[in-house]
Amino acid sequence: MISQDTIVALATPSGAGAIAIIRVSGKEALTISQSIFESVSGKDILKQKSHTIHLGHIVDGPKIYDQVLVSLFKGPNSYTGENVVEISCHGSTYIQQQIIQLLLRKGCKMAEPGEFTLRAFINGKLDLSQAEAVADLISSENEASHQIAMQQMRGGFSNEISKLREELLNFASLIELELDFAEEDVEFADRTQFNDLLNRIEFVLKRLIDSFAVGNVIKNGIPVAIVGEPNVGKSTLLNALLNEERAIVSEIAGTTRDTIEDELVINGIGFRFIDTAGIRETKDIVESIGIKKTFEKIEQAQVILYLFDSLKFKVQSSEYISEIEKVKNKFPLKPLIVVINKVDLLSTEEVAIIRKQLETLNVTLETISAKEKIGVEDLKNQLMSFVNTGALRNNETIVTNSRHYYSLLKAFEEIQKVKFGIATNISSDLMAIDIRQALYYFGEITGQVTNDELLGNIFANFCIGK
Template identity: 55%
Template sequence: MSFSLSDQNDTIIALATPQGVGAIAVIRLSGKEAISLTNEAFFGKNLEKQESHTIHFGTIRDGDKIIDEVLVSIFIAPKSFTKENVVEISTHGSSYIINQVLKLFIRKGARPAKPGEFTQRAFLNGQFDLAQAEAVADLIHADSETSHQAALSQMRGGFSSEIQELRSRLIHFASMIELELDFGEEDVEFASREELRTLVERLLRVVEELILSFDLGNVIKNGVPTVIAGKPNAGKSTLLNALLNEEKAIVSEIAGTTRDFIEDEINIGGVIFRFIDTAGLRETTDVIEAIGVSRTQEKMKTASLILYLFDLGDTDLVEINRDVNKLENQGVPFLKVANKIDKANSLLVNELKEQHPDTIFISAGQKDNLEELKARILVLVNLDKFRTGNTVVTNVRHYDSLVKTRESLLDILSGLDNEVTNDFVAMDIRRSLHFLGEITGEITTDDLLENIFRNFCIGK
């Protein structure tokens, strides 16, 4: 897929609702001829004489043949999503009807839209910037409250406005430095170096905060990888099944049943958690089980959260303390989860409450105290920053550009410290402006746009 300026003159068409049989389907057209092309096949009011943002009942006909009774919504440029003439035809959801309507308008001169082409036109026509355009795709794929809020905030310009403000401050100093270069022989200073240093340091603090927010943003967008770890027969598979409320993992009294990891998702408090049931941690001579144990250890290193699960009827305090020390050294947040409370030794329970008061006592088999476990899991995933409305970076492309911006800003400070000439300072400022501009689309390439929009669904 590739985009060219000549493509922008075409009228495009696509199914905007999911494929498959449903009650209704929406077919979208955008382009200069969208209304006139639709009018040729629509029997009802003359669409070319109607006002924008109106809906009209009639039939779509191919010659004398009626294809379907429809509702047609018209949006006249520039008051539309793409800032072009847009028509949305609501038909019945029959795949036959959809195909007949699409083929009819393609014969009349429309062409099939490419993935993301409606949103791409909205960006090129100035409806919003590139970061907001990418948020459209995130909003479509949002599967939790937090990912929905993050995408909606970005689509409304929360992230973009912050980036544009940073860029506008730098542009002013860049213009002053460039002016000094024009008057190089006259030894004049239009841009105060101390003011520039103060600005760059302020920008660095903001950029650093945005970079640090990416860990949270990645969790919001992709879910929290949560490993359930412990000895064989601690009840890891039972806990996974209880959390999912389905028999996802095989449960057996035979130790070592789970030899690879099993993964599934659950929504807790508006956050998606990717729970991973792993092979039991123990020394083993079984080659296949040993591979599973090795994979468990790798998963634990890359997890955002570990549920350390142990069997109250088959574990002593010495073993628990040893495992806790190992987990603390690993540096990944973890919860101590004591399972099979219904079979517990009261002495061990009292010792745990004294030495490890943050332990959660559950019975995965009986589904006891699972709500408390979920509440504690949410506490460890710190979403306070996001819930207070602060900007959170969720896109890896934006993160990469911010990291490069930080490097360029540090180069500016280094240049000021070493009293380099104006042309080198100006070059570092231009680099910073370039990387910030990549985020919002003020600096773009055809390859960048193609890579972004080809990941959209057709019809959006």
């Protein structure tokens, strides 16, 4: 799957900018770069030390394209493990394209998505979970997802898995040895020690598997649906949370006819707020479609904010309570925050009466004025209470990758089979099959077990140039 060609790609975002970086990697990276580079001091970059930077010009015969800085990284001490040259040029799209086309004419090949990181994996510079963390680091949009990606890229997750795999492999070797002496009925693997190891592996796997629920929302953001009747201030609340005029606000009921989404980072955690069309009985076809989408978005959300107008509640409290009960019963597993809006227009006593009426629903209550931005910070704190960030504070390993999650689940199943085999005194040959499968799933995570199709699927999601 991996070609031996020298590859080239733009390592910085496409488009005009102050500076652009063009990356070249492969056996001929230095030779090809030397053929188009003229140092201002007459240096031959083939003779220069690794990890040095040189000023000069990119030339094609008598034609000069740009004054550049060329950084040299000689293999194996480079990101890819190969010879790597990075050309820092001015950010004109014309200059970028001319230099890349010149390198292609000199023998380079355009890099595929993720091919630089793939070569780093193939050459042993990164294991597979670390390579995947590179993509997560690039796409991280908040402090929490950045922290998780950095920990994984530095090997926290893979070290934990590799250590477990190594210990299991040692016992597996003893089990396999028993098969060679099956007729003599001897045990090389102490079953008590082996069972202790399996309990420890099972504990770690369960912790990692359970962490995926937190890791997934940290990586992708926590979807929060803002629902309620039309014209109760949902769009105003969204604007207050985001601190910008994101949604259209109008006195006309049903103004929001489609869902509006935007993200807010609270204490390093991303929340995706979804302002939905109001829930009410309507004959308007377009608005009816919007209401249908509202329930679809609630299905996708992990937290529901039910917002209502406190002034209207005073005259139709039973209807509101019934509607809130419907939402609660329809989505019993989703955290529900009932938000009492426009409290700035009520007295303290009136707010207390509303709260007392709603306490029978056993839901979380928050009082706000979206227009005046009263109580918005308390609402944000309430949202944060639904996020388990203890693992982040304790710097524990958190799983965010669905591929890793699947492999951990399968490894957990195999470990349980092995434990059952010990408890029932199953034969060593049958136990060895389950151990091999557990080792296989461990190896899938770090890349000790892999194939071209798996690598193709993983690195196809990378950006070109990385």
